[in-house]
Amino acid sequence: MSSIKITFPDGNIREYPAGTTALDIAKSISEGLARKVLVAKVNGEVRDAFRPINEDATLQLLSWEDKDGQAAFWHSSAHLMAEALESLFPGVKFGYGPPVENGFYYDVDLGGRKIGDEDLAKLEKKMTELAAQNNAYVRKEISKKDALDYFGKKGDEYKVETINELNEGEITFYQQGNFTDLCRGPHIPNTGFIKAVKLTNIAGAYWKGNENNKQLTRIYGVTFPKQKELDDYLKMLEEAKKRDHRKIGKELEIFAFDDDVGPGMPLWLPNGAIIIEQLEALAKKTEEAAGYHRVKTPHIARESMYLKSGHLPYYAESMFPPMSLLAESVKKAERPINKEEIKKELFAGDLTPEKIDAVFDQLLKAREDLPQDRYYLKSMNCPHHHKIFDAVPRSYKDLPLRLAEYGTCYRYEQSGELFGLMRVRSLNMNDAHIYCTEEQFASEFRAVNDMYLRYFKIFGIDKYVMRFSTHAPEKLGQKYVNEPELWKKTEDMVRRVLIDAQIPYIEVPDEAAFYGPKIDVQIWSVIGREFTLATNQVDFAQPLRFGLTYTTRNNQTETPICIHRAPLGTHERFIGFLIEHYAGNFPVWLSPRQVSILPIADRHVEYAKSVMEKLKAQRIRVMLDDTSEKIGKKIRDAEVKKIPYMLVIGDKEQQEGKVSVRKHGEGDKGQIAVDDFVLALSQEAAIP
RNA sequence: GCCGAUGUAGCUCAGUUGGCCAGAGCUACUGAUUUGUAAUCAGUGGGUCGGGGGUUCGAAUCCCUCCAUCGGCUCCA
Numbered sequence: 075m076s077s078i079k080i081t082f083p084d085g086n087i088r089e090y091p092a093g094t095t096a097l098d099i100a101k102s103i104s105e106g107l108a109r110k111v112l113v114a115k116v117n118g119e120v121r122d123a124f125r126p127i128n129e130d131a132t133l134q135l136l137s138w139e140d141k142d143g144q145a146a147f148w149h150s151s152a153h154l155m156a157e158a159l160e161s162l163f164p165g166v167k168f169g170y171g172p173p174v175e176n177g178f179y180y181d182v183d184l185g186g187r188k189i190g191d192e193d194l195a196k197l198e199k200k201m202t203e204l205a206a207q208n209n210a211y212v213r214k215e216i217s218k219k220d221a222l223d224y225f226g227k228k229g230d231e232y233k234v235e236t237i238n239e240l241n242e243g244e245i246t247f248y249q250q251g252n253f254t255d256l257c258r259g260p261h262i263p264n265t266g267f268i269k270a271v272k273l274t275n276i277a278g279a280y281w282k283g284n285e286n287n288k289q290l291t292r293i294y295g296v297t298f299p300k301q302k303e304l305d306d307y308l309k310m311l312e313e314a315k316k317r318d319h320r321k322i323g324k325e326l327e328i329f330a331f332d333d334d335v336g337p338g339m340p341l342w343l344p345n346g347a348i349i350i351e352q353l354e355a356l357a358k359k360t361e362e363a364a365g366y367h368r369v370k371t372p373h374i375a376r377e378s379m380y381l382k383s384g385h386l387p388y389y390a391e392s393m394f395p396p397m398s399l400l401a402e403s404v405k406k407a408e409r410p411i412n413k414e415e416i417k418k419e420l421f422a423g424d425l426t427p428e429k430i431d432a433v434f435d436q437l438l439k440a441r442e443d444l445p446q447d448r449y450y451l452k453s454m455n456c457p458h459h460h461k462i463f464d465a466v467p468r469s470y471k472d473l474p475l476r477l478a479e480y481g482t483c484y485r486y487e488q489s490g491e492l493f494g495l496m497r498v499r500s501l502n503m504n505d506a507h508i509y510c511t512e513e514q515f516a517s518e519f520r521a522v523n524d525m526y527l528r529y530f531k532i533f534g535i536d537k538y539v540m541r542f543s544t545h546a547p548e549k550l551g552q553k554y555v556n557e558p559e560l561w562k563k564t565e566d567m568v569r570r571v572l573i574d575a576q577i578p579y580i581e582v583p584d585e586a587a588f589y590g591p592k593i594d595v596q597i598w599s600v601i602g603r604e605f606t607l608a609t610n611q612v613d614f615a616q617p618l619r620f621g622l623t624y625t626t627r628n629n630q631t632e633t634p635i636c637i638h639r640a641p642l643g644t645h646e647r648f649i650g651f652l653i654e655h656y657a658g659n660f661p662v663w664l665s666p667r668q669v670s671i672l673p674i675a676d677r678h679v680e681y682a683k684s685v686m687e688k689l690k691a692q693r694i695r696v697m698l699d700d701t702s703e704k705i706g707k708k709i710r711d712a713e714v715k716k717i718p719y720m721l722v723i724g725d726k727e728q729q730e731g732k733v734s735v736r737k738h739g740e741g742d743k744g745q746i747a748v749d750d751f752v753l754a755l756s757q758e759a760a761i762p
Numbered sequence: 763g764c765c766g767a768u769g770u771a772g773c774u775c776a777g778u779u780g781g782c783c784a785g786a787g788c789u790a791c792u793g794a795u796u797u798g799u800a801a802u803c804a805g806u807g808g809g810u811c812g813g814g815g816g817u818u819c820g821a822a823u824c825c826c827u828c829c830a831u832c833g834g835c836u837c838c839a
Contacts, residue, residue, distance in 0.1 A: 179834095191767070277834030278765025285836050289764060292834070320832095324773080333812085333830060389839060454839055488763055488837060489830095497838080587839055606838080638839085675796040702796065710800035724798055734799080742799055 081132040096123040097263060100135055111135045112143040112262045120146070122213055122260040138299050148173035150211060150250075150261045151201075151268055151297040152180050157253035158200035159293075163187060167230045168255065169281055169290050176307075176602065177296030181279050183232065184291055194273040194293070201271045201297075208266035209251040213259060218242045221256065232281065232290075268297045270304035317600045319653035320494040326658055326716065328649070328666070329495060338492040338499030340646060345666035348695065349652075350502070350645050352664050354480055355761050356532070357504055357642060360525065366476040366506055371458035373482060377448040383457040384555065384619055388588045394451045394486045398438070401445035411440050451484040456613070456638055459507040460620040463634075468624040473634060474514050478506035480645065495650030496605055504642035509622070509634040515612075519571045522610050522639045526595060529641050532762045533652065538607065540577055541594045542568065543585035554588055555615040564612045564635075565591045589615035592638075600654040607651060611638040659739060662718045662758045669696040669755070670712040671733075674705050674724035681728045685721065685748055692756040713738060719755065 077089045080099060090099060096114030100107045100123070114123045115134040120142045123135070136143035152171035159166050159182060169181030216224075218237065224247075225233040233256050237245060248257045250265055272295060279292035298304045315321070323329050328346040335341060342350060358368070377396060380386040385393075416433055452458065459477045468475070480502050491497050510518045530538070545554045545561050554561070568591050572579050579593070586592055592611035598604055613636040623631045642648045652660070662668055669689055673682040679700050689696040697717075699708045705722060712720045722734040726745070733751055735743040746754075 189766085275833050276766050279835045280764080283836075285764080289835075291765070294834075331830090337830065385839070392838075456839080483839095485839085490763065490765095490835080491837065492831090589839080592839095601833090609839090611839080672799085674798055677796080702794090702802095704795095704797045704802060705799060706797090707801050708799090713800055720799085722799060726798090736799060 078127060079130040080127070081130075083132075083134050090127075092128050093126040095126055096121075096133060096135060099133065107135065110137040112137055112140075112267065113146040113260045115142065120260055122211070122263075124210070124263050125213060125260075145173040146260050146262050147267065147299070148178040148297065149257075149259075150265070151271070151295065152178040153211070153248065153250060153253065153255055153257070153261070154201050154204055154265055154268060154297075155197065155273070155293065155295055156180055156182075156255060157204055157251055158197050160253060161204075162193075162196060162200055163189075165229075167232055169232045169279075170236075171255075174294075177274065177294060179279075179292050179294045181281070181290040181292045183288070189276060189291060189293075191276070194276070197293075198271050198273050201268075204251060205265040205268040205271070207251060208264050210264045211261035212249045213261070214247045214249065216245050216247050218245055221245045221247070224254070225256065267299055270298040270301045272296050272304055272308070314600045314602075317654045317657045318494075319496075319600075319650040322653050322658040323495065323650075326666070328653065336499070337489065338487060338497070340495055340498055340500070346649065348666040349649055349660070349664055352761070353504075353642060353645060353648065356529075357478075357480070359761055360528070361476075361478050361506065364476070364521065364525065365474075366478040369459065369462050369477045369479050371455060371462070371479060371481060372452075373484070374449045374451055375457065377450060379457045379461070380450055382619055383460070383616055384588065385454070385457070388553075389453065392486050393453045394484050396448040396450050398441065399447045399449065400441055401447040404444050408444065411437060452481070453483050453485045455479055455481040455483065455503060455505045456507055456616060456636070457620070460616060460622060460636075463507075463509055463617075463622050464620060468509075468622075468634075470511065470624055470626050470632075473624060474508050474510035474518050475634075476506055476508045481505055493603070495646045495653075496599055496603070498644075498646045501644040501646050503644050504640045504648070506639055508637040508639065509617070509624075510637070511632070512635060515567055515635050515637075516571050516574075518637055519568065519610070519612070520575055522637060522641070523571070523575060523577060523593075525639075526608055526610070526641045533655065535597070535607075535655065537598065539596045540572070540579040541585070541596050541606075542572060542579045542581045543587075543592050543594065544581060544583050545586045545591065546584035549584065553584075554586060557615065560614045561591070564614055568593065568612060587611050587613070587638075589613045597651055599651070605647060605651070607643045607647065608641045609639070609643065610641075612636075613638055658716045660716070660718075662755070663761060665716075665718050666695065667697060667715065667717045668694050668759060669719045669721060670708075670715070670717045671696060671698045671721045671723060672705060672708040672712065673698075673700060674722065676700075676702070678723045678725070678728055682721075682723050685723065685733060688748060688752050689755070692752055692759075694752075694755060694759060709736065721751070 076092045078092050078094070079087050080090055081087050096116065097108060097111060100111045111123050113120055113136045115136060116127055117131045120136070127133070138144060138147060149172065152173065156168055156171060159180070163184060165185055167183040167185070169183070171180035172178065218240070221237045222234060225237065237256060245256070246258055247254050248259060248261055274294045274296060277292045277294065278289045280289050281287035296304070296307065298307065326345060327343045328349065329340045329342055331337070331340060374397070377386070416437070419433060420429070458481070459479070462477055463475060482500060482502050484500050487497055487499055492499070508518050508522070530536070544565050547558065550556045550558060550561070572593070590612035592609055594606040595608040596604055597607040617633050617636050623633055626632050652664070660666070671682045671686055673679050682698055682700070686696050686698050699711065701708070709720060716738060718738050720736040720738070722736060727733055730745075732745045732747050734745050735751060737743050
């Protein structure tokens, strides 16, 4: 028998007989190690630890501590769940069952059977039983014909479809206990590693992620090698929930929703409005320094503008339906509506939805054949800004022209998409459009990126990913404007900027806006959902469509490039993110309430008021707790409200013209003269 | 929009298999207390049980429907 050379990560080389497995090798080192090995990286490829190695190779043994080990563990757990499902629900058919970031799922077709939360408990129990059997995962290479035969007989059309997409020679089955699955692996050695099981939720998921396909039932779960790890994980989820912006937003009276206002339409309470104002103050300060001009535009616009911009064909579905008015050209005499009649009708008796329907039906019907003038709520600011560019003749001397507006936009997001402040239907974009020449593009684009980074530093945002979205050539003319050369040119420009600035990014094809490539900054909510926080987009299409031009130095006419940028995304999403990011403990400059003054007894209230006036004079957001509570209770109230500074005032402070400073979450900081505190705080409260 | 779940006072939650005027704590309000670094005591108020319809002698509880929210899917200019 020939022997093979195995190279370990530390550079050591050892010889083993050909056909030895990673598990054997682990055992040869130590039993303890062998008990931990889940899978192995052989020549850089993650494989079953129980698969024979037949040639010289580098070897890395992977355990639960390795990402790949964890993935295999959860992948194998998905198979275990499938086995449990099959034993409890005979005839169930299987789609895909991969590991995900925090566990795994399996998409199954239960044949019209309903499954609810009660069933999950049964499944968990079954999985635990099956895991305890210590069944080995067995790999088997199989011909396409035999594979089709197996799942054909079983009647699992999803597996058959998947096999048909595979090539001969790359099909493998894995079996554990009584369950066999089509799978490319790798898997852990046996089910005995799985000690703790939690099935987290049931959801619908379309087969292959396509809305037009059948919806399967997706069951999510997570497993661990130790019960304690599961307990810790569940505890961590509980902790995360406490940071949820929906919870804190309500507690701190930042925002609210109301059925009568409508889903996805946040109401900003005074505390929330302060945060918005502070963010906007920061943005204004930053943009002013960067040469931006502020503009203001209406919330609605005529249909003609969205036809021109090209948004309507692409995005009609996600805009609120239009408001139809009679065109101005319709003569008064032709108007078939008798306002007096309608008023009479509306005011007679109770106003019911049916009655309102009838009136509007009548109005619409009467207008049916007459020329209409349709208006849309704007779902983006860019067309309005293009019109501002176009309102004045422009020359190269005006460029780059940077127009900024925190305009309110309205998007008819699907009902199931709404999510606290993170996904809403009325939103304020931190928007600006930069019109520039091709030569100016790189430095402008780069400056926008620098602005992002400056903001992220201010807020201490370090967990994010820059995502560069490019077009898919085969979808030109459908999803993307049909300008192949411009696409290539601008994508190259963006890529060059990213590389030159040494900004780490990932590139994703077929994710661009219809008018050009873009960079999105992706962040995660505390629940783990991914969102686009900021966006920076190139637009070569709309300036052309709007016929925007400027006069060059040589008296020629050129079309500018446009950069759409929103470094703080929407105020809604950004504040939702910040609430979770800070867990409601805002830095002083952002905090809706900055100081709470806590007199010990009534005789200190007058002095407390004089301190309050001094702070107010510096525009500090201060409140006075003059209730007849004990100091402990006043402190507790202020702590719960997450107010950054508490000033305790008693006899000593009053006599010496001082305050006792207590910092939220930190405790007593000792005494300080009032004027010193006011000075220090007004510095801390300044817009960064 | 789709699948699954949830909806009781401002908030957090109790309300057994349908059965007296639907409860608790916190909050709010009133009074007493004048207090030194995370909850003083007492009293009072507060609910169309998400909306509508149905079954029943009787519905927070069972059924239908609509709305909203939550977990996903799809979508995300």
